[in-house]
Amino acid sequence: MTMSRDFVNRRLHSLLGVIPLGVFLIQHLTVNHFATRSEEAFNAAAHFMESLPYRYVLELVVIFLPLIFHGIYGVYISFQAKNNVSRYGYYRNFMFLLQRITGIITLIFVTWHVWETRVQAMLGAEVNYKMMESIFENPLMIAFYLVGVLSAVFHFSNGLWSFFVSWGITVTPRSQQICTYVTMAIFVALSIVSVRTILAFI
Amino acid sequence: MSEKKMVKFIITRKDNADSSSYKEEFEVPYRPNINVISALMEIQRNPVNAKGEKTTPVAWEMNCLEEVCGACSMVINGKPRQSCTALVDKLEQPIRLEPMATFPVVRDLQVDRSRMFGALKKVKAWIPIDGTYDLGPGPRMPETKRQWAYELSKCMTCGVCLEACPNVNDKSEFIGPAPLSQVRLFNAHPTGEMNKGERLNSLMGDGGLASCGNSQNCVQSCPKGIPLTTSIAALNRDTAFQSFKNFFGSDND
Numbered sequence: 001m002t003m004s005r006d007f008v009n010r011r012l013h014s015l016l017g018v019i020p021l022g023v024f025l026i027q028h029l030t031v032n033h034f035a036t037r038s039e040e041a042f043n044a045a046a047h048f049m050e051s052l053p054y055r056y057v058l059e060l061v062v063i064f065l066p067l068i069f070h071g072i073y074g075v076y077i078s079f080q081a082k083n084n085v086s087r088y089g090y091y092r093n094f095m096f097l098l099q100r101i102t103g104i105i106t107l108i109f110v111t112w113h114v115w116e117t118r119v120q121a122m123l124g125a126e127v128n129y130k131m132m133e134s135i136f137e138n139p140l141m142i143a144f145y146l147v148g149v150l151s152a153v154f155h156f157s158n159g160l161w162s163f164f165v166s167w168g169i170t171v172t173p174r175s176q177q178i179c180t181y182v183t184m185a186i187f188v189a190l191s192i193v194s195v196r197t198i199l200a201f202i
Numbered sequence: 203m204s205e206k207k208m209v210k211f212i213i214t215r216k217d218n219a220d221s222s223s224y225k226e227e228f229e230v231p232y233r234p235n236i237n238v239i240s241a242l243m244e245i246q247r248n249p250v251n252a253k254g255e256k257t258t259p260v261a262w263e264m265n266c267l268e269e270v271c272g273a274c275s276m277v278i279n280g281k282p283r284q285s286c287t288a289l290v291d292k293l294e295q296p297i298r299l300e301p302m303a304t305f306p307v308v309r310d311l312q313v314d315r316s317r318m319f320g321a322l323k324k325v326k327a328w329i330p331i332d333g334t335y336d337l338g339p340g341p342r343m344p345e346t347k348r349q350w351a352y353e354l355s356k357c358m359t360c361g362v363c364l365e366a367c368p369n370v371n372d373k374s375e376f377i378g379p380a381p382l383s384q385v386r387l388f389n390a391h392p393t394g395e396m397n398k399g400e401r402l403n404s405l406m407g408d409g410g411l412a413s414c415g416n417s418q419n420c421v422q423s424c425p426k427g428i429p430l431t432t433s434i435a436a437l438n439r440d441t442a443f444q445s446f447k448n449f450f451g452s453d454n455d
Contacts, residue, residue: 003406003445006375010412011445081415082371087280088419096368096417162416168439171432 013073014166016066017159024062025156029193035200039129042200046128059118071107078103099158102151109148132201142202149194157187207232209241210252210296213260215310223307227252227296228260238278238285238299239264242311262311269425272360276311277302282365283425285311302365318359321377325404327384329394341392354387354433356426363420363430375409379420382411383433389440402437402444411437 034045052058078100085097116135121127135141161183164170170179208229216223229252230241242262249259264274267286274285277300279293290297305313331337343351357380364370364378385401388394405411411434420430446452 003403003448004408004410006408007406007410007412007441007445011442077415080371080374080413081368082373084366084368084419088366088417088422090417090419090422092416092418093368093422096415165416165431165435166412166414166438168435168437168442171435171439173429173432176431176435 009073010077011166013070013077014159014163016070017156018163020062021066021070022156022160025152026190029153029190029197032197033193035129035132035197042129050127067110071110074103075107095158095161099155099162102155102158105148105151106155109144109151112144113148129201136198136201142198145198146195149198150191153190153194154187157183157190160186209236209290211241211245212296212298213310214298214300215260216301216307217258218309219306226257226260232290234291236290238276238288238290238293238297239267239274241290241297242285242299260311261309263313270358272315272358275302275313275360275362275365276300277365282362282423284360284362287425302361304365304367304370305361313361315359315361318361318364318378318380321381322359322384324377324407325381325385325410326397326401327381327388329388329391330397331393343392347390350429351387351390353426354383354390354428357383357387357428358426360425362423362425366419366423368417368419369413369415374413376413377409379414379430379434382414382437383428383430386433386437398440399444399447402441403448405437406441406445411441 031045031049032042035042081096081100083097083100085093117127117131120131125131136145161176161179164179165176170176209232211228211230213226213228214223215226228245228250230236230244233240239262242260246259249257251257262274262276262285264286265271266273269284269287272284275282276285277298278285278288279298282302285299299311301307301311301313305315305317308314331340359380361380363380367376367378369376370378382405385405389398389401414434416431416434418431421428421432424430
C-alpha cells in the first residue's frame with residue numbers, strides 16, 4: 001500500500017523539528033550561554049564548535065537541510081489553517097495559532113540570523129563575542145533577537161508536545177496534559193537560558 | 203403583562219447554493235421550554251420577519267429531535283451544535299443562527315454533509331462480513347474494550363467537529379476528526395480488526411490523519427463527548443507502526 005506524500009511529509013516535518021533541529025537549538029543555546037561567564041569562555045566555546053571535524057557536512061545535514069524542509073513545509077502548513085480562536089477560545093486552539101505565528105517569526109528571524117552570522121563568516125567576518133556585541137549596539141536588534149529567540153524556543157517546546165501526539169506517544173488526555181506542563185517548563189527553562197545569554201552581550 | 207414575551211432571532215439566510223447570504227431578524231412568541239427547532243417551526247407557520255414583512259420560511263434539516271441523528275446541526279450563537287437540544291431558555295438573546303459554513307450551504311441553515319459520508323467510504327468504516335456462506339459467530343470482544351468502543355459508536359456524523367476544526371477548510375483536503383475516530387472504532391472490533399491494515403493505509407492517504415494540527419477543538423465541541431483526540435493520537439501510533447510494516451515489511455496483515 002502507498003503512504004501518501006502528505007503523510008510522509010507531515011511526519012518528517014514533525015520528526016525533523018525535534019531531531020535534529022530541536023537538539024541543535026538546545027546545543028546552540030547552551031554554547032551561547034558561555035557568554036554569561038566571560039568573553040573568553042564564549043569565544044573558546046564558539047571556536048570549539050567551529051573546529052568540529054567535517055563541519056560542513058554537520059552543518060548541512062544537522063542544520064540546513066532539515067531547516068529548509070521544516071521551514072518551507074511549515075509555511076505551507078501554517079497557511080492551510082483557518083484560525084478560529086475568537087470563536088473557539090480553547091487553550092489548545094490558542095497554542096495551535098501561536099505555534100503557527102511563532103513558526104513564521106522564527107523562520108524570518110533565523111533567515112536573518114544566518115545571513116548576519118554564518119553567511120558573513122563565509123564572507124570573511126569573524127563570528128565571536130565582539131560581533132554579537134556590535135549587533136546589540138542597536139536596541140532594535142536586541143528587541144528583534146529577544147522576539148526571535150523566544151519564538152524559536154516556544155515553537156520548539158510546543159512543537160515537542162505536538163510531536164508526542166503526532167507519533168502516538170501521548171495518547172490519553174492525562175498524558176497529554178502532563179506533557180503540556182513538561183513542555184511549558186522546558187519553554188520557561190530555555191527562555192531563561194536564552195534571555196540571560198542575550199543580556200550577557202549588552 | 204398583556205404584551206406577549208417574544209424571542210428574537212437573527213438568522214443567516216441564503217436563498218440557494220449560488221446566491222450570497224444575508225441576515226434576517228425574526229421575533230417568535232415565547233413558550234416555556236421552547237427549543238430552536240420549535241421556534242423555526244413557528245417561523246415556518248408564520249413566515250413574517252421582525253419588520254412585519256412577509257418572507258420565505260427558513261429552511262433547515264431535522265429528523266430525530268433527540269440529538270442522535272445529527273441532521274439539525276447549525277451554528278447557534280457562534281457554536282456549532284444540534285438545534286433540537288438548543289433550549290431557548292439557556293441561550294443568550296438575540297439568538298444568532300448560521301449554517302455550518304464548512305459545508306456547502308444548500309439553503310438557509312441547510313447544509314450538504316456528503317463529504318463526511320464520502321470520507322467514511324474512503325476510510326472503509328464498516329466491517330466486511332458478506333460472503334457466499336455462513337461464517338459462523340465472530341470472535342468475542344473484551345468488555346473493557348466494548349465500553350470505550352461504544353463511546354466512539356455514538357458518532358452521528360453531525361459535522362460539528364469538522365466545523366470547529368481549523369484545518370478542515372477549502373484550502374485543505376482534510377477529512378476531519380469524525381471519520382478518523384470511526385477507523386479506531388472499526389479497528390477495535392474483533393472482526394473489523396481483520397481489515398485493520400486497509401483502514402490505516404487509507405488514513406495515510408492525502409487529507410487523512412496527518413492533516414490534523416492538534417488544535418483539539420473537535421473534542422471540546424463534540425456533542426456526544428467522543429474522545430476524538432484520543433482516537434487521533436491512538437491512530438497516530440497505529441499508523442506509525444503500520445508505516446514501518448509497509449516499508450520494512452512484516453508477516454502480519
